[in-house]
Amino acid sequence: MTFRIVVLAKQVPDTRNVGKDAMKADGTVNRAALPAIFNPEDLNALEMALRMKDNIAGAEVIVVSMGPGRAAEIIREAMYRGADRGYLVTDRKFAGSDTLATSYALSLAVKKLEPYQILIAGRQAIDGDTAQVGPQTAEKLGLPQITYAEELLSIDKQNVIIRRRLERGVETVKSPLPVCITVHGSAPACRPRNAKLVMKYKHARTTTELQEETRDYTELLHERPWLHIQEWSVEDLKAETDKLGLAGSPTKVKKIDNVVLQHKESKVLTASDNDIDWLMKELISSHIIG
Amino acid sequence: MNNVFVYCEISEEGHVAEVSLELLSKGRKLAHELGVKLEAIAIGSKIQHVSQEIFPFGVDVLHIADDSRLSPYRTLPHASIVIGLFQEKQPEIVLFGATSIGRDLAPRVASALRCGLTADCTALEIGDHTEPKTGKEYKNLLYQIRPAFGGNIIATIINPDTRPQMATVREGVMKKEIFSPDYIGVVEKLDVNAYLKETDFVVEILERHIEPQKLNIKNAQIIVAGGYGVGTPENFKLLYELADVIGAQVGASRAAVDAGLADHERQIGQTGVTVRPKLYIACGISGAVQHRAGMDQSAQIISINKDPNAPINQIADYVIIGDVAEVLPKMIKYYKQNSK
Numbered sequence: 086m087t088f089r090i091v092v093l094a095k096q097v098p099d100t101r102n103v104g105k106d107a108m109k110a111d112g113t114v115n116r117a118a119l120p121a122i123f124n125p126e127d128l129n130a131l132e133m134a135l136r137m138k139d140n141i142a143g144a145e146v147i148v149v150s151m152g153p154g155r156a157a158e159i160i161r162e163a164m165y166r167g168a169d170r171g172y173l174v175t176d177r178k179f180a181g182s183d184t185l186a187t188s189y190a191l192s193l194a195v196k197k198l199e200p201y202q203i204l205i206a207g208r209q210a211i212d213g214d215t216a217q218v219g220p221q222t223a224e225k226l227g228l229p230q231i232t233y234a235e236e237l238l239s240i241d242k243q244n245v246i247i248r249r250r251l252e253r254g255v256e257t258v259k260s261p262l263p264v265c266i267t268v269h270g271s272a273p274a275c276r277p278r279n280a281k282l283v284m285k286y287k288h289a290r291t292t293t294e295l296q297e298e299t300r301d302y303t304e305l306l307h308e309r310p311w312l313h314i315q316e317w318s319v320e321d322l323k324a325e326t327d328k329l330g331l332a333g334s335p336t337k338v339k340k341i342d343n344v345v346l347q348h349k350e351s352k353v354l355t356a357s358d359n360d361i362d363w364l365m366k367e368l369i370s371s372h373i374i375g
Numbered sequence: 376m377n378n379v380f381v382y383c384e385i386s387e388e389g390h391v392a393e394v395s396l397e398l399l400s401k402g403r404k405l406a407h408e409l410g411v412k413l414e415a416i417a418i419g420s421k422i423q424h425v426s427q428e429i430f431p432f433g434v435d436v437l438h439i440a441d442d443s444r445l446s447p448y449r450t451l452p453h454a455s456i457v458i459g460l461f462q463e464k465q466p467e468i469v470l471f472g473a474t475s476i477g478r479d480l481a482p483r484v485a486s487a488l489r490c491g492l493t494a495d496c497t498a499l500e501i502g503d504h505t506e507p508k509t510g511k512e513y514k515n516l517l518y519q520i521r522p523a524f525g526g527n528i529i530a531t532i533i534n535p536d537t538r539p540q541m542a543t544v545r546e547g548v549m550k551k552e553i554f555s556p557d558y559i560g561v562v563e564k565l566d567v568n569a570y571l572k573e574t575d576f577v578v579e580i581l582e583r584h585i586e587p588q589k590l591n592i593k594n595a596q597i598i599v600a601g602g603y604g605v606g607t608p609e610n611f612k613l614l615y616e617l618a619d620v621i622g623a624q625v626g627a628s629r630a631a632v633d634a635g636l637a638d639h640e641r642q643i644g645q646t647g648v649t650v651r652p653k654l655y656i657a658c659g660i661s662g663a664v665q666h667r668a669g670m671d672q673s674a675q676i677i678s679i680n681k682d683p684n685a686p687i688n689q690i691a692d693y694v695i696i697g698d699v700a701e702v703l704p705k706m707i708k709y710y711k712q713n714s715k
């Protein structure tokens with residue numbers, strides 16, 4: 086029996102480097118102005134998955150991502166770093182899914198990969214910071230969960246021992262397999278691309294990408310089936326459409342407010358001795374400090 | 376309409392967590408507005424005494440699950456009890472602390488109950504809603520308000536059709552207020568075995584190292600906080616120096632924490648601590664909305680920034696256009712010379 090490790094990864098807009106053009110005049114987000122990146126904590130999760138693979142002979146790492154066609158970029162990126170195969174869950178009918186609908190779709194995708202021993206993902210994605218999809222997917226699959234994983238302490242074919250990072254300390258837990266693990270950003274950073282793997286996987290393509298290619302991949306894919314990143318649609322997952330997208334999402338966005346700061350009457354000072362002395366005197370005399 | 380519930384987290388020391396007391400205070404107001412009762416659930420080992428801590432916040436019914444296997448917290452047993460109880464009681468609203476426990480538990484519960492959950496809310500209000508497409512009207516929904524998308528927007532989230540409406544809130548966001556010191560509610564002891572399964576205990580805790588809370592930024596009267604604009608660890612030391620002199624705590628923005636200038640426990644903002652000191656000195660902080668969400672209730676705000684257009688300047692009472700490395704030493708010098 087192979088030892089199968091499934092990594093959930095998301096391509097996200099890089100909200101950490103939001104420029105002035107990130108918002109359109111109408112108050113909506115200008116996604117085109119934000120670079121799309123591999124969600125940072127999903128990279129920590131990929132590293133932990135690869136360390137598990139390093140420890141278990143014959144283990145394989147499969148990356149599953151849900152998103153638009155361009156999310157294939159992060160599946161290839163994961164392959165360049167050591168993942169063996171990838172699947173892209175993609176369908177317009179998924180659009181507008183909240184965390185509950187997303188975890189429903191992901192749970193169906195992961196079920197198709199049974200039997201697996203480990204399901205692993207980043208703690209949260211930087212475009213939402215909710216940390217909900219991991220535990221919700223675990224619940225739908227009936228798996229125990231280990232959140233905020235910081236270090237893999239040991240793994241064999243029956244159990245995993247993980248150190249978790251909590252607010253005020255750490256906790257070491259042992260779980261039987263299969264289990265769902267979400268990885269904290271304090272876990273080891275992901276290893277870089279491996280040149281040999283880049284050569285091996287640079288032609289990895291999704292079904293949609295293959296249709297857009299001018300050269301014929303038929304023979305190549307026949308010889309090297311791992312280059313085919315399969316796409317799974319709503320139909321492939323046999324998903325119930327009323328549990329997907331906007332219809333399947335209990336949370337609705339009622340209102341989006343572009344952030345407009347309330348103007349206060351502020352007193353503007355310089356760094357001159359006079360100004361600083363005046364301010365400090367003001368603060369001391371009004372008993373705010375001192 | 377059904378009741379408002381708060382999941383009360385039990386601290387390492389066996390007390391109700393601060394964040395839970397804050398949520399009980401908020402829950403009391405929401406329950407009052409809706410004309411329903413406030414209920415709480417506490418799960419742990421030897422926790423009968425927590426009723427004395429909980430009732431003064433205006434709790435009408437306290438559900439206690441007391442069993443030696445329920446402490447320390449583990450996901451599955453707590454989830455089974457909460458899910459089971461909510462299936463019976465069908466709450467209207469449930470609030471959890473956005474702590475390592477609440478953020479582990481709430482999504483699991485929401486998934487099982489197939490209801491909505493909004494993380495890290497910065498405000499909760501009751502309001503109505505008309506569905507634009509169908510014209511269907513909803514009364515008295517919970518508005519779950521949170522910054523989103525890198526803090527460039529503030530989103531109001533609702534759950535029109537599913538119950539409970541669930542939200543997590545970080546410590547310090549809601550104000551802790553005793554409702555009535557003599558308030559007495561009803562204690563309902565839960566039969567834990569009716570909710571738990573053998574398989575809820577498959578994850579074993581081998582070891583724990585929980586440190587007592589070292590820092591108490593949240594309750595500091597004065598905070599000197601640094602952002603990415605502080606630039607270097609050397610400059611950041613100036614913040615500690617000023618804080619030491621004027622009796623303040625040092626805080627930091629997420630950007631400063633990410634850049635390694637300060638520890639995570641000092642982080643102020645939506646994903647850190649929320650503070651409302653009497654004086655907040657923001658050094659080299661541009662003021663992303665997530666940061667402001669954690670400090671905009673400060674009584675007085677001073678912004679020290681080289682950029683006259685930094686967003687934080689707009690909520691500051693005093694803006695010093697200048698370099699932190701130049702301004703802070705002058706403040707320290709003046710204070711040393713002129714305070715008693």
